[in-house]
Amino acid sequence: MQAKTAAKTKHKSISYSKYGYFFIAPFFITFLIFGLYPILFTFKTSVTDAVGWEKVLNNNIIGFENFRQLFDPSSLVYSKFWGALGNTIIIWFFNFVPQLGLALILASWFTDSRLRLKAQGFFKVTIFMPNIITAATIGMLFMSFFAYPIGPVNTFIQTASISNAPVEYFRSVAWSRGLISFIQWWMWCGNTMIIMIAGISGINPSLFEAALVDGCTSRQTFWKITLPLIKPILVYNLTTSLVGGLTMFDIPHMMTQGNPNETTNTVARFIYMQGFTGSRNFNMASAASVVLFGIIIIGSLLIRYLLNDHDPKPAKAGKGGK
Amino acid sequence: MKKALALVLAIMMMLGCVSFASAEDAKIKLVVWSFTNELQGMIEKYYLPQHPELDIEFQIYPTDGNAYTTKVDNLLGVAEGAVSAEAPDVFTLEAAFVKHYVESDWTGDLKSIGFTDEELAGAFPVMAQIGQNAAGVQKGLSWQSTPGVLMYRASLAEKYLGVTSPEQFQEKVKDWDTFLETAEELKEKSEGAVKMVIGSGDIWNAYQYQRSQGWVVDGKLVIDDELLDFEELCKTLEQDDLTHKGGAWSEVWFAGMRGDEQTQTLCYFLPTWGLHYTLKPHCAEGADAPGLTEDDIKALSDEKGGTYGDWRLVDGPVAYSWGGTWMGINAQKAATWDDAKKAAVHDLIYNFSLNEDWLVQYAKDSGDFVGSATAVKTILDNGGTPNPFLGGQDHYAIFASAAALANGSLMSEYDDTINGLWNDYVTTPYTKGEKDLDTCLAEFKTAVAAAITTITVE
Numbered sequence: 001m002q003a004k005t006a007a008k009t010k011h012k013s014i015s016y017s018k019y020g021y022f023f024i025a026p027f028f029i030t031f032l033i034f035g036l037y038p039i040l041f042t043f044k045t046s047v048t049d050a051v052g053w054e055k056v057l058n059n060n061i062i063g064f065e066n067f068r069q070l071f072d073p074s075s076l077v078y079s080k081f082w083g084a085l086g087n088t089i090i091i092w093f094f095n096f097v098p099q100l101g102l103a104l105i106l107a108s109w110f111t112d113s114r115l116r117l118k119a120q121g122f123f124k125v126t127i128f129m130p131n132i133i134t135a136a137t138i139g140m141l142f143m144s145f146f147a148y149p150i151g152p153v154n155t156f157i158q159t160a161s162i163s164n165a166p167v168e169y170f171r172s173v174a175w176s177r178g179l180i181s182f183i184q185w186w187m188w189c190g191n192t193m194i195i196m197i198a199g200i201s202g203i204n205p206s207l208f209e210a211a212l213v214d215g216c217t218s219r220q221t222f223w224k225i226t227l228p229l230i231k232p233i234l235v236y237n238l239t240t241s242l243v244g245g246l247t248m249f250d251i252p253h254m255m256t257q258g259n260p261n262e263t264t265n266t267v268a269r270f271i272y273m274q275g276f277t278g279s280r281n282f283n284m285a286s287a288a289s290v291v292l293f294g295i296i297i298i299g300s301l302l303i304r305y306l307l308n309d310h311d312p313k314p315a316k317a318g319k320g321g322k
Numbered sequence: 323m324k325k326a327l328a329l330v331l332a333i334m335m336m337l338g339c340v341s342f343a344s345a346e347d348a349k350i351k352l353v354v355w356s357f358t359n360e361l362q363g364m365i366e367k368y369y370l371p372q373h374p375e376l377d378i379e380f381q382i383y384p385t386d387g388n389a390y391t392t393k394v395d396n397l398l399g400v401a402e403g404a405v406s407a408e409a410p411d412v413f414t415l416e417a418a419f420v421k422h423y424v425e426s427d428w429t430g431d432l433k434s435i436g437f438t439d440e441e442l443a444g445a446f447p448v449m450a451q452i453g454q455n456a457a458g459v460q461k462g463l464s465w466q467s468t469p470g471v472l473m474y475r476a477s478l479a480e481k482y483l484g485v486t487s488p489e490q491f492q493e494k495v496k497d498w499d500t501f502l503e504t505a506e507e508l509k510e511k512s513e514g515a516v517k518m519v520i521g522s523g524d525i526w527n528a529y530q531y532q533r534s535q536g537w538v539v540d541g542k543l544v545i546d547d548e549l550l551d552f553e554e555l556c557k558t559l560e561q562d563d564l565t566h567k568g569g570a571w572s573e574v575w576f577a578g579m580r581g582d583e584q585t586q587t588l589c590y591f592l593p594t595w596g597l598h599y600t601l602k603p604h605c606a607e608g609a610d611a612p613g614l615t616e617d618d619i620k621a622l623s624d625e626k627g628g629t630y631g632d633w634r635l636v637d638g639p640v641a642y643s644w645g646g647t648w649m650g651i652n653a654q655k656a657a658t659w660d661d662a663k664k665a666a667v668h669d670l671i672y673n674f675s676l677n678e679d680w681l682v683q684y685a686k687d688s689g690d691f692v693g694s695a696t697a698v699k700t701i702l703d704n705g706g707t708p709n710p711f712l713g714g715q716d717h718y719a720i721f722a723s724a725a726a727l728a729n730g731s732l733m734s735e736y737d738d739t740i741n742g743l744w745n746d747y748v749t750t751p752y753t754k755g756e757k758d759l760d761t762c763l764a765e766f767k768t769a770v771a772a773a774i775t776t777i778t779v780e
Contacts, residue, residue, distance in 0.1 A: 051775055053399035054426075076772040149567050150574040150585070171754060259746055260756075261765075276388060278739045278773030 046286035051279055059283075066287035077274075080262070081288055084270040085295070087263055091177050091252075092245030095184035100237065103189055107196030108222050113208065124197075128190030138183055139254030146170065146179065173263045176256050180264060183251050188244075192237055199233030200226055231307055238303045246296055267292050349377040350666045355410035356382055357390040360647070361674070364465070368680065369673060376666060381410065391419055398428040404654035411655055412667060415462055415648045420452060421735040423650060424461040430653035432460045436668040444676045444696045448643045451730030453650075462648030463675035464693040465684075469724035470528055470593040472638030473601060475581070475629060476713060478588050482511040488715065492636040495589070498529070498555055501639055505564040508588060516586040520568045520575050522556035522753055523745065528591045529555075530741070531642035536732040537740045543770055543779045545763070549744075553752050553759060560753040579604040581629040593644040594691035594721055597635075602711055605629045616710065631713050635720040641727035646693075649675065691721050698722050736774060743769045 046066055048059040069075040106127065110120055117123070130138070146153050146169040154166035169175040203226065211221050227234075249268035252258065258265035258273075265273075267288065275285030356362065362380045370376060383390040394413065397403040415423050423429050432442070442450065442460055446467045453462030472495060479485040483504065485494060494504045505518035519525060533546040559565050566585050568574030578587035579601055592601060602619065603610035606628025609619045623630030649671050659667070673680055681697035682704075684690065689707075692698060698718065701707070706716040747766040751757045757765075771779040 053395040056399060076768055080769075080772055144573070147573055150572075150577065168754075171750075171756075257746070259750070261751065273773065276392070277742075278736075278770075279776040281773075281775055284775075 042286045042289050045282055046290045048283050050282040050286075052282075053280060056282060062283075066283050067291070069284070070287055070291055077284060077288075080265070081267070081270055081291075083262060084265045084267045085292075087177070088246055088248060088266040088268075091181050091184070091248065091264070091266065092242075094178070094181035095188075096238075096241050096245060099185045099189050099192055099241075100234075103192035103196050104227075106189075106193045107200055108226055110193075110197055111200040112218065113205075114212075114218065124190075124194070127193060130187045130189075131191045133187075135183075135187065135250040136254050138187065139251045142179055142183060143170075143255050146175075170256055171260045173260060176260060176264045180248075180251050180255065183255075184245070184248070188241070192241075195233060195237060196230065199230040203229045235304060235307050238307070239300045242299050242303065243296055246292060246299070348375070350375055350663055352376060352378045352412060352663075352667065352670070353408070353410045354378055354380050355390075355394070355413040356380070357385045357414065357416060358382065361414055361465075361649070364674065364684070365670075368684070369670065373666075373669075376670075385416060385418075391422075394423075394428075398652065398654065401654065404428065404652060405658060409655055410652050411659075411663075412649055412651055412670065415650050417452070417468075417644070417646050418738045420462055420646075420648045420650075421733050421737060424453060424455045424459075424648075425735045428653055429461040429650040430656040432463065432651070432668075432671070435651065435656065435659075435664040437672070441672065441676055444678070444694045446693060446695050446698075446725045448725060448728040448730035449646060449648075449693050452643070452646065452733050453648045462650040463671055464646045464648045465674040465681070466594070466646060466690050467693045467725050468593040468595060468643050468645040468691070469721050469728055470591060470596075470638075470642040470644045471635045471720055471724050472528075473590045473592050473597070473633050473635055474588050475632050476634045477632050478512075478516055478586065479634075482508055482516060488634045488636045491634065492638075495636065495638055497639050498532070498551070502555060502558060502564075505559065506562065509562070509564055512586075514563065516588060517566050518559070518564050518587075519589050519591075520566050520572075520578050520585075520587050521570070522559045522565055523569055523749065524565075524575075525556070525591055526552075526741075526745070526749070527593075527644045528638060528640055528642045531728060531732065532640045533732055536734045536737075538734050538736050538777050541777050543740075543767065543777055550759070553748060556749060556753040557755075561755065576604045579629065580606055581627065581632070591638065591642075593642075594717075595645060597711075597717060598689055601633065602630075605633075605711070620710070630711060633712050634715055635712060635717055637720065637724055637727075641724045641729075643725070643728045643730060691718065691725075695722075695726070698725070736777070739773055740770060743773065 045056070045059075047061055047063055048055075049062045049065075050056055050059040069077050070081050072078055109115055110117060110124065145151060148154060148168040148170070149166040151166075153169070157163045158166065167175075169179065207225055207229075208221060211225055216224070247268045248266045249272065252264045252266050253269055253272070256264040258269055271285045271288050271292070274281045274288065354361065354365070359380075359382055362382065365378060365380075370378065383393050385391075394410075397406070397409050403409060415429075437460065442463075445463060446469075448469070449464045449467045450460065453464065454460050474491060474495075479491055479494075483491075483494060485491045493500075495501045501518075508516055508518055529548070529552045532548045532552070534548065535544050535546055537544060560567065566574050566578065566587060568578075568585075574585050577585040579590070590596070590601065605619065606623035606626045608626070609622050609628065609630075614622070620630050622628065651667060651671075656664070656667075676694050678694060678697045678700060681692040681694050682700050685692050685697065685701055699722075702716075702718055702722060707718045708714050709717050743766060747769050748759075748762040752759055752762045767779050770777075
């Protein structure tokens with residue numbers, strides 16, 4: 001006991017900050033092995049001729065041939081890759097716009113001190129619930145809901161006399177894409193809403209009180225106070241949603257397998273099909289991953305740029321910005 | 323002091339482990355990988371009690387989402403991984419990917435561990451062919467064989483077609499043209515209430531055996547003429563409303579097996595396992611509940627108007643095979659085996675694929691259709707297996723003739739991918755009338771070329 005106290009007094013200036021590194025070390029070690037290494041390996045594989053498992057480690061560097069094919073309209077993979085990107089963006093757009101809109105409305109209702117909604121906990125949990133079910137399960141669920149020619153939905157529309165014949169939903173482009181968008185929206189809306197609520201709760205209540213005293217309507221409060229002040233949260237949400245949306249895989253893979261006619265084939269599914277079916281074209285799958293990586297970075301920067309303040313304030317500019 | 327004690331204890335424990343391990347050395351250690359617990363169950367029940375010298379470690383990875391193949395590929399694709407303690411000595415291969423592995427260098431020649439030509443001759447040709455690589459080296463053997471037949475409902479056949487025996491019905495479906503004529507006749511006589519099959523996709527598993535060449539010949543994609551006939555047949559079936567337009571494994575597929583009023587269906591193309599594990603458990607509502615005996619199912623079917631006893635088997639238009647599980651050996655690890663281990667693996671695989679005594683016993687216990695032609699012959703000679711589900715018909719006799727005729731040499735390592743693309747790019751859009759055949763074929767070829775860069779597509 002005495003010795004310890006002595007040591008403490010002796011090194012009074014000791015810095016405990018190094019212990020912080022111990023605490024973050026597990027993450028970084030795991031990340032380096034399971035995150036960074038595969039990423040670098042993907043970059044390397046993208047410039048090789050690695051086709052088939054045998055060549056994953058023993059391959060030759062062939063330069064940017066794989067990338068040339070991805071960007072060359074006369075190549076086989078060109079239309080498949082860019083078509084898949086188009087599908088992904090369409091599906092993501094129709095998922096994200098309603099998702100953000102509804103999440104914002106719900107979040108502002110839940111945080112509105114004038115509304116004082118009852119049973120908030122119940123509603124929040126119910127809205128969040130779809131998010132805790134595995135995407136694959138939901139994919140299977142919807143697949144059997146909309147089964148053709150006999151399925152719950154088809155039986156319903158026939159008994160309710162909405163239609164005489166069963167509808168083959170998964171041969172219709174609009175239905176297939178729409179259902180995927182809907183599932184994504186339905187699953188992630190609760191999550192977005194919780195983050196929005198956290199963002200709105202972080203706003204200083206005196207601002208809302210001041211607005212109330214000044215006679216602001218709810219709508220004015222939302223547009224003039226809430227929205228501008230949760231901009232950082234919006235940027236975060238948009239960015240994570242962009243990353244999640246562009247790498248969308250499980251629902252389309254489980255539910256439609258890219259059908260009909262590749263209209264629900266997403267980029268991640270294109271990568272999977274290249275890498276893990278057929279002749280296992282790991283090189284092409286890696287190259288496509290790298291291109292997708294680039295697209296996501298550009299998209300994220302664009303969101304940051306568009307949503308950040310651009311008021312020409314000399315003081316801020318001097319600090320070098322955020 | 324405590325630390326020192328702990329250290330001593332730890333060292334003692336480690337020593338204990340080591341000495342324990344050396345005592346176990348006398349045992350032959352085998353690592354067996356599979357994607358179901360079927361083989362494990364058989365080995366534990368029938369084999370290990372007689373072979374105390376074996377120490378078998380089982381690993382089971384599901385086939386869902388390619389988990390099993392990815393695991394195998396990851397380990398066997400790397401030289402160090404393939405001989406590691408974790409790697410399998412023996413691993414099972416499913417029909418979907420067996421060709422991929424027997425064509426690779428990762429699976430070993432079974433003759434290298436002592437199989438002889440005489441022994442191998444006992445297997446059904448179709449199963450043996452699928453377990454061979456292109457050069458004819460036997461690399462996989464199956465404990466079951468899975469010949470496919472046509473299963474039809476006797477009551478419907480009699481009511482609408484006036485057919486009273488399986489022989490007569492076989493005449494009605496002896497080839498695909500007659501099959502289509504019968505489908506049209508059925509539509510006319512039943513006024514569209516009863517359909518020939520659930521969906522046009524249902525006949526693919528059989529029809530692909532009609533081809534004269536496989537998908538890839540000399541490194542080139544081949545579209546056999548029979549496939550174009552297949553498309554025309556499917557399109558006619560679909561457009562003339564001769565099917566219920568359902569897919570395999572869908573709700574309507576099972577409804578047809580139950581004989582539901584809205585989905586009366588005459589024919590199903592199913593293999594051996596389809597009879598016991600698909601058709602019978604779905605012959606009536608609730609018949610798939612676990613633990614039901616044969617009598618329970620029959621009673622249930624009688625009560626709910628099911629189809630128990632109404633099914634008959636015929637060869638159908640073509641002899642085919644659907645499914646199967648092969649056992650193969652890890653070639654890279656096999657190179658390090660001593661003679662005792664080679665003999666042990668040989669005996670293990672031999673017992674489950676070709677050992678007549680065991681297979682006859684197993685067939686009696688499980689009702690499975692086994693992979694050895696000689697064992698099947700013995701079972702038939704012993705009086706066969708009249709099946710009340712088939713109104714007393716002997717399923718073993720019909721399966722045996724289909725197993726002897728099916729041609730396994732058409733299968734290739736590319737089948738899984740190409741069959742999927744053929745269905746997505748040609749069969750579905752063409753039969754539904756969304757696109758013309760030339761467009762479909764062109765898109766199919768592009769898709770194949772993009773997916774499989776190691777073959778030529780013209």
